[in-house]
Amino acid sequence: MKKLPINHLRRAVFATALASSLVVALGGCMSTPASNGPKDVAPPLAGASGFVYSANEGDDSISRIDLATGRVMTLPVPVTPHNVQISRDGGRLFAVGSMAGQMKMVASTAVPVSHAHAASKEPGGLVIFDATATNAASATLVTVGRGPAHVVVDARGERAYVSNSDDDAVSVVDAARGAVVSSIATAASPHGLRMSPDGREIYVAATKGNAVSVIDVATSKELTRIPVGKAPVQVGFTPDGTRVYISLRDDNAVAVVDTKTRRLVTTIPVGRSPIQVFATPDGNFIYVANQGTEQQPDNTVSVIDVHCNVVVKTLTTDNGAHGVVVSNDGSRVFITNTFAGTVSTIDAATQRVVGSVRVGSSPGGITYRPASR
Template identity: 45%
Template sequence: MFKFRFKLLLASSLALALNVALAAPVGTVYTANERDSSISQVRLDTGVVKTLTLNIAPHNLQISADGRWLLVVGMPAHAEHQTGAISAGELLVFSTAALDKPAFSLPAGQHPAHVVTDLSGQRAFVSDSAANLVRVFDLQARTQLGTVKTGSFPHGLRLSPDGKKLYVANMRSGSVSVIDTATLKETAQIAVGNGPVQVGFAPDGRQAYVSLSAENKLGIIDTETQRLIGKVAVGRTPIQMYATADGRQVYVANQGSSSQPDDRVSVVDPQTLSVVATLDTGKGAHGVAISSDGAYVFVSNIEAGTFSVIDTASRTVVASHKVGAGPNGISYQVPE
């Protein structure tokens, strides 16, 4: 059953008080609301929020590289995401032109965690934490192409800027798997530290980043040597991160715990390996996405049920949007 809920929030209630005039962000943000089994779509120019109830509890979502699809992964609505439940998870694929119901769905293993597409938007990669592998799907043929073995309990994954490598954070083996997207083979495992949750890349692809949730640090990886070259202390339980378009800043969301949520985003300079700013967003800062021009960063706040909008030029939180309960994954779509 797929049901829509609509909310229209006035811009004045969304925007935070500012002393300077800022250009309003445009485009659309989507959140995966795991705690009430829904996804939310927010039009940034109007503040209109559309929430769709799903038959899964979505943990992550992603707009395809070509902008055609919204991909959502999760477990059945009453399964336990954290335990690798026996019930099969699903990959739901929505047309971004018609969000009322999925265009199609595919079985995605016992514990699908994250999803990304290749640069063409034709193939999808889904981490299956319970099976210690990444599943590869052909979206045009609507079928699974194969699987790639990883380390233990793969979670977050992201594609390199040139599309040739897929990096996967293996939470229980303290490593990052490097997958060749042409051969669909794991070519390396990089030892990084304790509790890697998600990865990211510098825009030029020379560095990769990994959140070390059990160390409260961001790891920096040299992608040419495939070695960890440094760590930066951030907030409590860092989860996701994203680099700005110029590569000078990496925004890291610090979630904390459910009983003691963190509500901060650390802004890291990857060259000096230092935190240059700390911003207050909302309780349980988790997911991170960025606008196509790099002007805004979007952070989902799992305990607050919101996402925050950060202006990267001023390093200021400029707006907050209410979405469904427990927003985890977050993705940005450019204006139509």
């Protein structure tokens, strides 16, 4: 073996010590280069089970991917769906968007197709139907506010909350009655929203308000507004509910908020135009989909280590990475790619993209249902 000169040895020892000190300083977190995974490899994937649903704005449809068989079923719905959400028990699917046909009249090349719903001036709809259904014939259609963007459902599946971007409000829907029972004022242009793990609060990202509205579920009232940065799009709670991560589309960053103090903790640089964020069940990582624009699409997913609040991995999917959801067991992460018309799967253990499958046109929102439900 060739011996190194003493000065080279000293440099090597110093470099090793420096790397070790950085690992300690970052709490064991070190970023790694972007990694590419195989493309156009459809499920089934080894060990995969359950179903993934994507909201396809380009053709007024929802796609259901059977992860065990690889079968993709796409069914038309009476709205142009921007977001889709499964109920806690896995029995019902909730989809929101402008009424089908409205967006066909919106002619604007300046607005990405995944956010065209914000240009609507007519009331939109919430569709509620059986998650196992092969069509939406028996679905309940509820008229909500203008420019509906996202929907969340309480643990019992009794109330659904829909953000209406053009009304600066959240509609509260009685799921059993299929009717709006109240409306909650928020900061300007509410978009993504999620309920805290304890079910007591809802955090709503307001893209034009540059803030997050905090809603008290018991009283259906806005408690406060937290300034976070430019154009917040979606929020994601850690499983213990102590932190919320918010994508800042126009800052190319993710904001971190302490839910106890309701103050901004830090801001983390990510890819271009981040859209959705989602935490792993163990609370260790946040996955961030970076969409970019139609003119300059991004195709990456930033992986944030929660303990260090730094990006430790950047993964490459397909053009227009938009929606994010993690399987209940934490083994897989699913990404909708709006401009590519695909859903990519990430193996969480290896941090690799292991496949992509084609769904409907311009998929945005995404949700996961376990096979046992």
